[in-house]
Amino acid sequence: MGPVGMAYTMHTTARSAALALVVVWGIWPPAPCRASEVRVQTRTYGEAYTLRLTGLARATVPRRRLVQYVNLGVYDLLPPTDASTLRRDPEDGQLRIVTSMRLRHDFGAYLREAEQDAQRLVDTIDGRQVDVMYAFVEGTRLGGWLDARVGRQFSMTGLDFYAFDGGWLRARTPAHLGIAVASGLMVRGADVLGAPNYELDGTDTSAHRRAVAPMVAVEASLLDVPGWIASVGWRQTFETAPSSEQRADLNLPESSAVLESLLAARLAWRGPRGRLAVDSSIRYDFGQAAITDGRVEVRSRLTKLHAASLSYQHTTPIFSLDSIFNVFDLAVVELGQLTWDVTLGPRWQLSSHGLVRIFRDGAGAGGSSWSSPVAATSQGGGLSVAYRGRLRGMMDARAIAGEGGARVSGFADVASSLLWDRLVLEGRLYGNYVDRAETPWSEGWNTSLQAIVRGNLWDGISLSWLAEPGTGSRWRWSFRTMLLLSMDWQVRGGARR
Amino acid sequence: MNRPTVLQILLVAYAAALVVAGICWAPTRSSHAQAPDTAGAPRATMTGPSARTGGTAWGGAARSPVYPERRATVVFDHRAHLDLGLTCAPCHARALTSTRASDDLGVAVESCDGCHDTQHPWIATAQAPQRGAQRRAATCETCHLYDKLPSAKRSRRQRNSASPLLVFNHAMHLRGGGTCEGCHDRMRSVQAGAGARASLPSEASCISCHDGKRAADDCRTCHPTDRSGRLRRSMAPTRGAAKLVPGNEHSWGMGHDLNFVERHGAVASVEGDRCAECHGEDECQSCHAGATRPLTIHRPDFVRSHGIEARTRTSDCGTCHRLQSDCLSCHERLGVGAGAGSPFTSPSAGTFHGSGWSGAPGQPQAHAQAARLNISTCVSCHQEDSCLTCHATSQHSQQGLGANPHGAGYAGSLRCRQLANLNRRVCLRCHAPGTPELDCVGFGLGGGLGGGAPSRRP
Numbered sequence: 001m002g003p004v005g006m007a008y009t010m011h012t013t014a015r016s017a018a019l020a021l022v023v024v025w026g027i028w029p030p031a032p033c034r035a036s037e038v039r040v041q042t043r044t045y046g047e048a049y050t051l052r053l054t055g056l057a058r059a060t061v062p063r064r065r066l067v068q069y070v071n072l073g074v075y076d077l078l079p080p081t082d083a084s085t086l087r088r089d090p091e092d093g094q095l096r097i098v099t100s101m102r103l104r105h106d107f108g109a110y111l112r113e114a115e116q117d118a119q120r121l122v123d124t125i126d127g128r129q130v131d132v133m134y135a136f137v138e139g140t141r142l143g144g145w146l147d148a149r150v151g152r153q154f155s156m157t158g159l160d161f162y163a164f165d166g167g168w169l170r171a172r173t174p175a176h177l178g179i180a181v182a183s184g185l186m187v188r189g190a191d192v193l194g195a196p197n198y199e200l201d202g203t204d205t206s207a208h209r210r211a212v213a214p215m216v217a218v219e220a221s222l223l224d225v226p227g228w229i230a231s232v233g234w235r236q237t238f239e240t241a242p243s244s245e246q247r248a249d250l251n252l253p254e255s256s257a258v259l260e261s262l263l264a265a266r267l268a269w270r271g272p273r274g275r276l277a278v279d280s281s282i283r284y285d286f287g288q289a290a291i292t293d294g295r296v297e298v299r300s301r302l303t304k305l306h307a308a309s310l311s312y313q314h315t316t317p318i319f320s321l322d323s324i325f326n327v328f329d330l331a332v333v334e335l336g337q338l339t340w341d342v343t344l345g346p347r348w349q350l351s352s353h354g355l356v357r358i359f360r361d362g363a364g365a366g367g368s369s370w371s372s373p374v375a376a377t378s379q380g381g382g383l384s385v386a387y388r389g390r391l392r393g394m395m396d397a398r399a400i401a402g403e404g405g406a407r408v409s410g411f412a413d414v415a416s417s418l419l420w421d422r423l424v425l426e427g428r429l430y431g432n433y434v435d436r437a438e439t440p441w442s443e444g445w446n447t448s449l450q451a452i453v454r455g456n457l458w459d460g461i462s463l464s465w466l467a468e469p470g471t472g473s474r475w476r477w478s479f480r481t482m483l484l485l486s487m488d489w490q491v492r493g494g495a496r497r
Numbered sequence: 498m499n500r501p502t503v504l505q506i507l508l509v510a511y512a513a514a515l516v517v518a519g520i521c522w523a524p525t526r527s528s529h530a531q532a533p534d535t536a537g538a539p540r541a542t543m544t545g546p547s548a549r550t551g552g553t554a555w556g557g558a559a560r561s562p563v564y565p566e567r568r569a570t571v572v573f574d575h576r577a578h579l580d581l582g583l584t585c586a587p588c589h590a591r592a593l594t595s596t597r598a599s600d601d602l603g604v605a606v607e608s609c610d611g612c613h614d615t616q617h618p619w620i621a622t623a624q625a626p627q628r629g630a631q632r633r634a635a636t637c638e639t640c641h642l643y644d645k646l647p648s649a650k651r652s653r654r655q656r657n658s659a660s661p662l663l664v665f666n667h668a669m670h671l672r673g674g675g676t677c678e679g680c681h682d683r684m685r686s687v688q689a690g691a692g693a694r695a696s697l698p699s700e701a702s703c704i705s706c707h708d709g710k711r712a713a714d715d716c717r718t719c720h721p722t723d724r725s726g727r728l729r730r731s732m733a734p735t736r737g738a739a740k741l742v743p744g745n746e747h748s749w750g751m752g753h754d755l756n757f758v759e760r761h762g763a764v765a766s767v768e769g770d771r772c773a774e775c776h777g778e779d780e781c782q783s784c785h786a787g788a789t790r791p792l793t794i795h796r797p798d799f800v801r802s803h804g805i806e807a808r809t810r811t812s813d814c815g816t817c818h819r820l821q822s823d824c825l826s827c828h829e830r831l832g833v834g835a836g837a838g839s840p841f842t843s844p845s846a847g848t849f850h851g852s853g854w855s856g857a858p859g860q861p862q863a864h865a866q867a868a869r870l871n872i873s874t875c876v877s878c879h880q881e882d883s884c885l886t887c888h889a890t891s892q893h894s895q896q897g898l899g900a901n902p903h904g905a906g907y908a909g910s911l912r913c914r915q916l917a918n919l920n921r922r923v924c925l926r927c928h929a930p931g932t933p934e935l936d937c938v939g940f941g942l943g944g945g946l947g948g949g950a951p952s953r954r955p
Contacts, residue, residue, distance in 0.1 A: 039725070133782055295766065325884075
């Protein structure tokens with residue numbers, strides 16, 4: 001066994017051991033944890049519908065999906081320090097274990113009967129069928145100053161959606177400063193219990209891509225300062241050397257590389273009584289040598305009835321540095337948006353927005369910047385009115401013109417609950433008009449009427465049936481129907497001293 | 498017909514077992530109907546829609562996420578009593594020592610007897626009133642709403658059925674200098690005989706002190722949490738139950754307005770910890786890494802019309818869908834991708850991209866501008882190999898056409914050097930080993946994109 005194979009074996013063994021530890025710990029908590037609570041949550045989705053292919057064969061593909069989530073949580077592992085209380089004060093520190101596993105399968109023809117290339121791609125996301133979404137042990141305020149997580153975890157900050165198997169530690173210093181470090185292995189779609197959603201985009205997740213991808217991250221953040229939120233962090237993900245066979249499969253000319261190297265910062269301020277909020281965040285990609293995401297937003301509750309927000313966003317698509325999409329001359333997109341919300345009455349709400357989008361051409365060093373010439377623009381706006389009572393309704397109309405074509409769309413939505421919320425009826429009328437000279441095939445109008453009947457059969461069990469006839473200038477008639485079964489249960493148990 | 502696999506059989510059996518288990522257990526195992534856990538440390542401030550609008554669950558109006566639905570069982574005119582100069586303490590004596598929101602602070606009948614001494618003779622004599630006509634005597638109906646409540650037992654049950662979903666310590670607030678009127682400031686407007694919301698503090702009165710300086714403004718200060726550390730957002734598990742949702746002027750700009758789904762990413766980017774006070778990991782992942790889609794996220798007919806939205810870049814598909822696996826595999830499977838068998842790659846392919854989209858060097862290259870403005874739509878159907886056909890250099894093993902995709906000024910730029918330093922193998926996808934371009938020098942000067950003449954390496 002070569003070093004690569006050994007590294008992979010160690011990697012999978014470590015993961016298996018960690019997962020086994022989490023499961024065993026969850027099922028058999030240590031004796032002192034008498035005040036802990038075990039929570040098992042299952043969520044089942046069944047979905048059945050048929051897609052009609054647009055290919056020459058015009059065949060149909062039935063989809064019969066069943067998705068099962070099983071979440072296990074063990075909370076309050078540490079007993080209260082004060083014997084007279086039922087729960088430990090959070091300031092004294094606490095431990096918990098949370099896990100989520102997903103099983104999925106399509107009983108229809110989606111996974112079968114595909115063309116060769118399509119089959120390979122479908123297998124990358126649906127072939128494995130078992131995902132561990134997350135599974136970690138978390139400690140908060142351990143010893144009053146340490147936060148920690150060990151296991152499969154993910155961070156979702158709005159700028160990022162990243163998961164890794166490893167550890168995260170944050171020390172709370174007396175100066176309202178938190179210092180965090182994290183290290184582990186990036187979760188990849190081809191891992192045995194991986195999840196394809198987590199892998200950096202831009203490269204395929206084909207099954208033979210099993211190279212280990214270690215990551216390291218550090219972050220400094222402001223803690224417990226009223227009104228202020230601030231942090232700055234850096235993260236880098238590598239890919240270790242795959243075997244020569246794997247390199248050949250992946251057409252990788254060299255052995256190891258950096259897949260991402262990011263610097264992200266955020267700064268927010270909350271005004272008195274929370275009536276004014278200012279958020280800002282920025283992400284610098286060392287691979288692109290450019291700011292790939294920047295946002296500033298000011299939100300205000302002007303009065304009890306009026307709220308407004310003004311935002312600016314600057315984005316460039318980013319991909320794994322393994323992808324050649326990074327080297328293309330891509331435009332920066334700037335988005336300015338103004339929203340205005342009005343509470344019209346106890347049950348009525350109005351929301352309006354206007355936006356301007358600017359596409360800036362690539363220039364200078366191969367990437368776009370704020371000073372680059374404008375390549376295209378688009379602008380639009382919309383208005384929504386909602387009523388929330390026993391009968392719920394919403395009307396929405398919006399239009400956008402410019403880059404990508406002109407588009408006007410709107411819908412009216414009405415819903416009501418009957419029989420003590422056991423039966424929910426929903427109806428939607430939707431219309432859409434597109435004017436795009438570059439792609440005549442997408443021009444024209446279409447409309448559809450959607451009806452949804454949802455029966456809450458039992459506590460946590462609901463069955464929804466959707467029927468949607470439609471028509472338009474691009475097709476004479478269409479019909480979609482879908483059956484959705486949802487079961488959402490939760491069982492709790494625990495011992496208290 | 499293919500034979501079912503073991504996994505398929507197990508999944509079906511598992512689902513069937515869940516159905517059976519649910520029918521048998523679900524009503525009795527519901528975990529939501531727990532009494533509010535008020536043992537947590539005091540710590541929050543959010544409000545529900547009905548609280549925002551001043552609606553009230555009391556008396557049959559809109560339901561509240563924090564105050565349970567109750568009916569008044571006695572006719573009591575607070576205003577008349579206050580006008581007589583009475584204070585709160587003599588009647589609500591239990592409030593002085595109450596430490597939990599779940600404590601019963603109702604008035605003991607003995608308090609009434611202090612003034613209305615003849616109205617409760619059975620209390621003093623330990624003789625309960627007779628049923629029937631005697632019970633409905635005018636002296637009782639003066640205060641008691643017997644005609645609306647068929648039995649005294651029911652009225653007691655209603656009165657004590659639920660507690661506010663709040664963490665509140667009356668005694669601590671009084672010790673800290675608080676007064677009854679400071680929070681219950683609308684008692685004069687409470688209608689006699691109707692248990693109205695006006696008798697209870699509004700969130701605004703809480704916020705007047707819980708501003709983060711005089712008192713903590715963390716959500717969990719006032720709103721109880723469950724053992725997972727999340728706020729308890731509803732008193733009942735039913736879909737129609739009022740939920741604790743940030744929505745008023747005290748929501749730190751996080752009001753869950755009509756367009757919040759579209760803009761929540763900006764909030765979460767800086768306020769992730771605040772989001773986590775209510776939302777668990779599974780809630781984020783049900784959409785962002787979901788295997789099935791919620792019916793409310795996308796509009797009707799989205800399967801057909803999502804391409805238009807992607808092309809106009811009005812939504813960021815990559816937030817939830819991985820382009821190079823999720824989008825690409827579905828497109829390929831359904832025959833609308835770039836793979837073999839797709840109608841878009843047939844001789845009549847002009848129906849999708851149109852003429853002048855791409856071609857040999859020197860021909861119109863409309864795809865260049867489209868890719869520059871929105872490469873995500875390209876990536877959802879094409880893999881890297883599609884690009885390498887033309888953009889790889891002629892010396893490379895790919896035998897490309899050398900069309901330069903980098904843009905002017907790329908050679909020698911910081912961007913080029915950074916990428917070459919961090920991941921040289923991406924360069925080697927197009928450039929042959931040993932060529933000067935790998936050191937960020939020697940690129941052609943022409944802009945390969947935009948329909949101009951492609952630069953060809955020597």
